[in-house]
Amino acid sequence: MADATGATNKPLIRVHTAGSVGGSTAIVAASLVKSGKYRRVLTMAWEKQSESNAMWALSIPVPFTKPVGAGAGGYFAPHVRAYIRRSGAPDHIGAMVAVKDRLNGARNPLAHLHQPDITLEKVMASQMLWDPIRFDETCPSSDGAAAMVIGDEQAADARVAEGQPVAWIHATALRTEPLAYSGRDQVNPQAGRDAAAALWRDAGITSPIDEIDVAEVYVPFSWFEPMWLENLGFAAEGEGWKLTEAGETAIGGKIPFNASGGVLSSNPIGASGMIRFAESAIQVMGKAGDHQVEGARKALGHAYGGGAQYYSMWVVSSDKPADK
Incomplete structure (x- = not known):
């Protein structure tokens, strides 16, 4: 990678x-710039899911751990079912997302899937993979990469002086929690909140929405949209699906x-998070x-x-932060 990028x-x-x-x-790169250690940092991420079968075939089994073959969908499906039960969300919300x-992806030339003819009826009729998650409510396996240059205030000001737009980073946040502990809320995780x-x-x-x-x-599985609407504070607990149903998202x-x-x-997994950050900046x-x-x-x-x-999260803006 170092050779390829100079x-x-x-x-x-x-x-x-x-x-x-x-x-x-991306946040590590931003932190290195904010600290004054470097003026510009290149941050990149990628994934080649097309090679995943070969990787698993060449991997050594983990001792004393029996694979269950459920995958991410099988792991998260019970969380989605719990959300539906707790919120009373109707069955079609996931399909709407x-x-x-x-x-939206059909308007984005860089998207993996282009399905301009998709309909609610087609999604609802697609195969149930992990109840309640259907095939068309699931992310694809993608190859892809993303890269950004994070620069300091002087570098950004120089771009603005040249008439080029920049995205100013207003805030970043990172949080982590254990996989399992007594009382953990896997529908609305504390670390996310x-x-x-x-x-x-x-x-x-003060009012994100x-x-x-x-x-x-x-959102790797469509039902996570209403779940994250609540986790991020855009909606009260149990109310996120109503924003989706009303077309507000x-x-x-x-x-x-x-x-x-x-x-x-x-969904090139290693890059998927950076793509979210890059798209917010774009x-x-x-x-x-076409998706502006x-x-x-x-x-x-x-x-x-x-x-x-x-x-990991950040807020970016076309406006320079007031403290700059």
């Missing part, structure tokens, strides 16, 4: 936080979620093309990983 003999840090790694890596995100609270505080945001113009959120709604098509349209720079949210000035980038354990 980074031989330059300082390199590898970050690993499961599915949230792309977001975490899938249709929205795939139609804590990360969001810290992010909003540091960004000076009124102050965030667009959100790029890690669509482009043109009150809080557009995943205008790019999100993880439901492209939105406030006004460079999103009109007037977007402040955006959320979000990633999670593991058993809903690792969280």
Whole structure:
């Protein structure tokens, strides 16, 4: 990688936080710049899921651990079922998210899946993989990569002076919790709530749904949209699905979620979190093309990983922070 990017003999840090790694890596880069250690940092992430079968075939079995073959969908399906039971959400909400995100993805030339003819009826009729998660409510297996350059204030000001848009980082947050402990809420994880609270505080945001113009959120299975709406503080507990049903998470709604098509349209796992961060930056720079949210000035980038354990988030804006 160092050879391919011309980074031989330059300082390199590898970050690993499961599915949230792309977001975490971006935050590490931002922290290195903010500390004054470096003026510009290249942050990148990638995944080749097309090679996953070969990787598993060549892997040594973990001693004393019997694989159950359920995969991520099998692990998260009970959490989704618990959310439906607790919130009273109707069965079609997951399908609505899938249709929205795939139609958004059809407008994004960089998305893996392009399904402009997808309908609610098609999603509802697709195969049930892990009750209540259907095939069309599931993310694809993708190859892909993402990269960003994080620069200091002087570098950003120079770009602005050249007439180029930049995305100003207003706040970042990272939180982690164990996979299993007594009383853990896997539907609305505490680490996610804590990360969001810290992010909003540091960004000076008191009402996320009124102050965030667009959100790029890690939604690998469609039902996670209403779950994250609540976890992030856009809706009260048990109320997130109502925003989805009312169309408020669509482009043109009150809080557009995943205008790019999100993880439901492209899922190179190692890069998926960074793509959320990059897409949030692209939105406030006004460079999103056919999936641009009109007037977007402040955006959320979000990633999670593991058993809903690792969280990374940032808020970016077209406006320079007041303390700069």
